[in-house]
Amino acid sequence: VHAGEVVLYLDLALPTAPEARSIYRAVGDGRRFTIDPLDPVVTDARAPSAIIAGDLVYLYFEQAGEIRVASATDGIAFAAPVTALAGPASAPSAVVVEGEVALYHVRGDAIGLATGAPGERLVDRGVVLPPGDAQVGDPLDPTAAFWNPITQLASPHATLAGPQGPTSAGASIRLWFAGFGQESPPGSKFGQPEPIPPNYSIGFAAAEPGDPSTLAVWPYGPIADRVEVFLSHHDELGPAGVTVGGDRWFLYFVDATHTAPAGALGPFELGRLQVLGSGSR
Numbered sequence: 001v002h003a004g005e006v007v008l009y010l011d012l013a014l015p016t017a018p019e020a021r022s023i024y025r026a027v028g029d030g031r032r033f034t035i036d037p038l039d040p041v042v043t044d045a046r047a048p049s050a051i052i053a054g055d056l057v058y059l060y061f062e063q064a065g066e067i068r069v070a071s072a073t074d075g076i077a078f079a080a081p082v083t084a085l086a087g088p089a090s091a092p093s094a095v096v097v098e099g100e101v102a103l104y105h106v107r108g109d110a111i112g113l114a115t116g117a118p119g120e121r122l123v124d125r126g127v128v129l130p131p132g133d134a135q136v137g138d139p140l141d142p143t144a145a146f147w148n149p150i151t152q153l154a155s156p157h158a159t160l161a162g163p164q165g166p167t168s169a170g171a172s173i174r175l176w177f178a179g180f181g182q183e184s185p186p187g188s189k190f191g192q193p194e195p196i197p198p199n200y201s202i203g204f205a206a207a208e209p210g211d212p213s214t215l216a217v218w219p220y221g222p223i224a225d226r227v228e229v230f231l232s233h234h235d236e237l238g239p240a241g242v243t244v245g246g247d248r249w250f251l252y253f254v255d256a257t258h259t260a261p262a263g264a265l266g267p268f269e270l271g272r273l274q275v276l277g278s279g280s281r
Helices: none
Strands: 006-012 022-028 033-035 046-053 056-063 066-072 082-085 090-097 100-107 110-116 123-129 150-161 172-181 187-189 192-194 199-207 227-229 235-243 249-263 266-278
Touching: 006 046, 046 100, 056 090, 082 100, 082 110, 090 172, 100 150, 110 150, 172 235, 199 249, 235 266
Parallel strands: 046 090, 090 150, 150 235, 199 235
Antiparallel strands: 006 022, 022 033, 046 056, 056 066, 066 082, 090 100, 100 110, 110 123, 150 172, 172 199, 187 192, 235 249, 249 266
16 A cells, blocks of 8 residues: 555456466555556566565566566666576565565465565575465364365465554564365265365465564464355465555455366466455445
């Protein structure tokens, strides 16, 4: 949120060329947005994550199999990017903690962490959240909270927030992510067990600002999972949590569907950008 407006950076592509993605800037009130400017701010890139440090906007993104960063004074005219983290790495999400960048990203099937100065090459801190650490529930206990197994984590999004702002007492790093798994034990169809097809749902974890590598995972399964009918679940990809004042939050995600037996890598049919809200109105 900047100057009373919600600013999103999105990677977009034409349906005829889904792999030719570029990054655009969108501005709005949190529910309705306008692409501004109409041209992309970074071409041939995906998975943007923006932070403000000092007088600059730093935009981290995935490009050419690695994570790069570019800076701008206005959030639009970005300088030439430099390598922030060598690949293979994808889906970066950066947060500023006491002047340093903590950058969560995807490596393989897990979420990793890299740290360092804004705009500089970062130090790889390794994996901080493997799929097994996000799992909850006992497949033999139908009454337990459940998200098990999880085979792939994707698209982390981190932000620093507290009761009175990001620098207040009690502030924490809040991390949303997509996880590919099953959200409940098998159902029953004509008296026979029927497993729920695995799909992507949204999970949550948190860390102390001084220790971004130690994540405490929400212990009750996914925080967002949409059931279409009985065993059929939609996929939720690319979560992004944004605080919009007080205790109000918007959680953005991309609606997606897959055709069984699609695995964690798809193929997926992407839908619209959607938003959930929480807190007082």
